[in-house]
Amino acid sequence: MSRIDRNEQRVALILQAALQCFLAKGFHQTSMRDIAQAAGVSLGNLYNHFPGKEAIILAVAVAESEELAPMLQRLAAVDGERAQVLAFLQDFHALCRQPEWATLAVEVLAESARNPSVAEAFAANRRQLQQALADALQRVAQRGRRRPALAPALAPALQAQVLLDAIESDALRQGLGEADEADGEPLDIGLLVLLLGARA
Structure with a gap:
């Protein structure tokens, strides 16, 4: 070696x-x-x-980027099929629901509020994921000839943001054990895809 x-x-x-x-x-x-x-x-x-410790935390951001890379590749391969986007959303939800991922997400949020370098490193990962999802949603809309409820130039980006926010929020609560049966039904990823746009 x-x-x-x-x-x-x-x-x-x-x-x-x-x-x-x-x-x-x-x-x-x-x-x-x-x-x-x-x-x-x-x-x-x-x-x-x-x-120093900041360099290690920044290396964790790089590791997160590497872990997300296969998901980004899957999004890039979406050819307009809604089922492909739904499969990605379900897999991303499962990843975010892992207790370790949820705990680390809380630490990242707290550190990001204090440290601009850390905030930018993890925000770059999120922007990359959001853009890849927005691009995939755009291809779904084009293939299905869907008319977005929002301005066409904004629709995919805002839809991607809402989808990721909803998944991460629910997964964080689930992963940290804060959600219980009293909170109602678990997040239905299938319902979230209704945000992909309305039929023309």
């Missing part, structure tokens, strides 16, 4: 350890020493790879 491969492996190990620490203690309560200990590396070695 080359030195580059070993370094990449060590960085991946550090990031995985950092994620576990962040999930257990939060960004602010986790120290660099905690991360080094969890990763089984010396503190000096950790600093050789990351100059």
Whole structure:
């Protein structure tokens, strides 16, 4: 194994350890020493790879982008079929509902409010996802000859934003265990696709 491969492996190990620490203690309560200990590396070695905790959090944003990449590819392949968009929305909802994803999302939101660099890194991921969904929705509308309820230039972007907001909000509540039967029916992704536009 080359030195580059070993370094990449060590960085991946550090990031995985950092994620576990962040999930257990939060960004602010986790120290660099905690991360080094969890990763089984010396503190000096950790600093050789990351100059500080912010650099690790920014690396988490890159990891999120890599995790979302297959979903973006699926959206790019949508050829106008509503079923393809629905399948993406269901898979995205399932991903967001994972307790680890939900917990990390809360940490990201809190850190983003304090740190513009972190806010921009994660916002870039969201913009990319929203644009890919908007493009897919546009192809669905064109194929189905749907007339959007909103101005045509705005409709796909706003629909994508509403869809993602609804899914992330519901998934966050579910993932953090805040939703129960008293809250009513779970989010019906099928109903959300009604936002794709009205028939001409």
